[in-house]
Amino acid sequence: MPTILGQNQYGKAENRVVRITRDGDTHHIKDLNVSVALSGDMDDVHYSGSNANVLPTDTTKNTVFAFAKEHGIESAEQFGIHLARHFVTSQEPIKVARIRIEEYAWERIATSDGNSRFIGADEVQHSFVRKGQETRVSQITYDGEKWEVISGLKDLTVMNSTNSEFWGYVKDKYTTLKEAYDRILATDVSARWRYNWTDDGQRMPNWEKSYEQTRTHMLQAFAETYSLSLQQTLYQMGSRIINHRSEIDEIRFSLPNNHHFLVDLEPFGLKNDNEVYFAADRPYGLIEATVLRDGVEPKIPVDMTNL
Numbered sequence: 001m002p003t004i005l006g007q008n009q010y011g012k013a014e015n016r017v018v019r020i021t022r023d024g025d026t027h028h029i030k031d032l033n034v035s036v037a038l039s040g041d042m043d044d045v046h047y048s049g050s051n052a053n054v055l056p057t058d059t060t061k062n063t064v065f066a067f068a069k070e071h072g073i074e075s076a077e078q079f080g081i082h083l084a085r086h087f088v089t090s091q092e093p094i095k096v097a098r099i100r101i102e103e104y105a106w107e108r109i110a111t112s113d114g115n116s117r118f119i120g121a122d123e124v125q126h127s128f129v130r131k132g133q134e135t136r137v138s139q140i141t142y143d144g145e146k147w148e149v150i151s152g153l154k155d156l157t158v159m160n161s162t163n164s165e166f167w168g169y170v171k172d173k174y175t176t177l178k179e180a181y182d183r184i185l186a187t188d189v190s191a192r193w194r195y196n197w198t199d200d201g202q203r204m205p206n207w208e209k210s211y212e213q214t215r216t217h218m219l220q221a222f223a224e225t226y227s228l229s230l231q232q233t234l235y236q237m238g239s240r241i242i243n244h245r246s247e248i249d250e251i252r253f254s255l256p257n258n259h260h261f262l263v264d265l266e267p268f269g270l271k272n273d274n275e276v277y278f279a280a281d282r283p284y285g286l287i288e289a290t291v292l293r294d295g296v297e298p299k300i301p302v303d304m305t306n307l
């Protein structure tokens with residue numbers, strides 16, 4: 001049976017590029033998921049395996065990261081226009097370039113601290129929270145006598161673009177990790193906190209206010225901790241909540257360490273001065289711990305924060 005080739009396209013999908021623009025101490029983030037799809041005179045590679053017209057998908061990936069450095073990312077549209085124009089005008093066999101971009105929004109974390117690290121209307125210059133992703137959760141248990149209320153949130157994505165180091169760790173023959181003195185610290189916070197309200201005469205907490213205040217303390221502790229490890233940041237977040245919210249006795253966190261690796265741009269003759277990162281989605285470090293009011297029994301199950 002004779003066959004013929006139909007529509008075809010190729011390229012690197014889902015290039016996760018994070019571009020940080022450093023305007024003095026004020027940093028700006030563009031966080032994109034860029035997918036490249038190219039088509040044109042690609043019959044031969046399908047019919048005979050000749051790669052003569054094939055710009056490698058690996059090259060399309062490199063171009064995305066190099067363009068992030070060379071041209072910056074003013075807007076997703078502008079970045080996509082640059083890329084599409086480049087592929088079609090620089091490679092004769094490529095007739096059509098389709099660039100799909102998803103953009104993930106980040107907001108500055110607000111604080112009332114008067115520290116010089118803050119700008120304008122009490123906004124931190126280098127701490128960001130991903131917009132509109134988090135889910136609020138709660139679990140109420142009643143056995144006819146006692147109540148247990150565990151509340152929390154998940155998918156609260158936060159990032160510090162500086163003020164994070166990681167060094168001085170154990171090194172064995174399998175250790176290749178370089179010590180970091182200025183790295184990105186990013187995580188998707190999953191937390192569950194347990195209220196000490198059991199209804200034996202105690203006043204019920206204001207759940208709405210408690211959630212908002214707990215979330216605010218969590219974010220502010222994340223933003224204001226100069227971090228030597230994600231473990232240390234976790235403990236600061238938890239202890240700040242226990243110290244400020246008397247209605248909460250215990251909080252457990254599950255924090256993936258969302259690694260951001262500096263991209264080597266030397267092969268393209270470009271210097272990467274802590275500006276262009278590859279945002280890896282896996283594997284990730286997973287840091288989990290409970291912070292308790294002194295003298296209180298832990299009751300939040302170990303795996304609950306992964307639900």
Ligand SMILES: O=c1[nH]c(=O)c2[nH]c(=O)[nH]c2[nH]1
Nearest residue numbers: 166177228229230231257285
């Ligand atoms: O904050 C960190 N804690 C670790 O335990 C760890 N391990 C690692 O490889 N990187 C990091 N970062």
